[in-house]
Amino acid sequence: MEYSYKISDPQVLKVVAHPLRVRLLGLLRTDGPATASELGRRVGESSGSTSYHLRELFKYGFIEEDDERRDGRERRWRARHRYTSWNSRELSDTPEGREAVKIMRLRQAEVVRRVVEEFDESAWSPEWVEVAGVSDHFLQLPPAAVGEFMTRTEEILRELAERYAGAPDAPHVQIFVGGFPRARTEEP
Structure with missing residues (x-):
């Protein structure tokens, strides 16, 4: 797995900023390869929905098929990069770029909120x-x-x-x- 994927196109940043795609990509990075069905169960979505969003992540280079662990019936997906980055100043040169950066910052804040809520001290x-x-x-x-x-x-x-x-x-x-x-x- 490569370390970083640097985004310079606001459209690509908007693709990954989708709430479900952010979660799917995060799960593939942290938990490793999975099928659309497995991810669907984890996030409470249908395999059809997760499959669509996985194909979008694939189309823009965020994930790839995991041929090493192919199970025959369903594709297994894995993250291509550990980390996604972008230059906010460069992307903010256009209204579309400013919107994409703002959306992504809000998605990041949602992840922080979710992690804090899910932390159970007793565990x-x-x-x-x-x-x-x-x-x-x-x-x-x-x-x-x-x-x-x-x-x-x-x-x-x-x-x-x-x-x-x-x-x-x-x-x-x-x-x-x-x-x-x-x-x-x-x-x-």
Whole structure:
């Protein structure tokens, strides 16, 4: 599996921003190859619906058939990339691009909400309960500092993923990183 798929076309970003497609792609990335029927059961959709959306993800290069585990009756799909990225500034040069970036940011926020809602402290060890969570920081930083933070965070996450690959006590973990300037308010 390749590490990243960088999107430069707003239409492609809108394709993956569909709520069901985001979930399907996420499941294929975290849980591995699956059929439309298996994914349909996981997300509460018909196999016809999931099959349609999987074909769209395939058409735009997000997923591929998993020939190694083909079960004969149904196609098995797998993610082609661990991560999807885009340059918000470049995409925001057009109204269509701004809309696609906004939709994708809202989808990302929905994923964060769902993960927080699904976390059940009683099902995890005290060590996991202690470190799981979301924090927010209110700082005064220029765009260059936020960019540096994002770059360094990515480097740290890659290093940690390599160092702990295959660790027996390492389940899949979702790490969320974001930074936005606060809305400007008029001075009194």
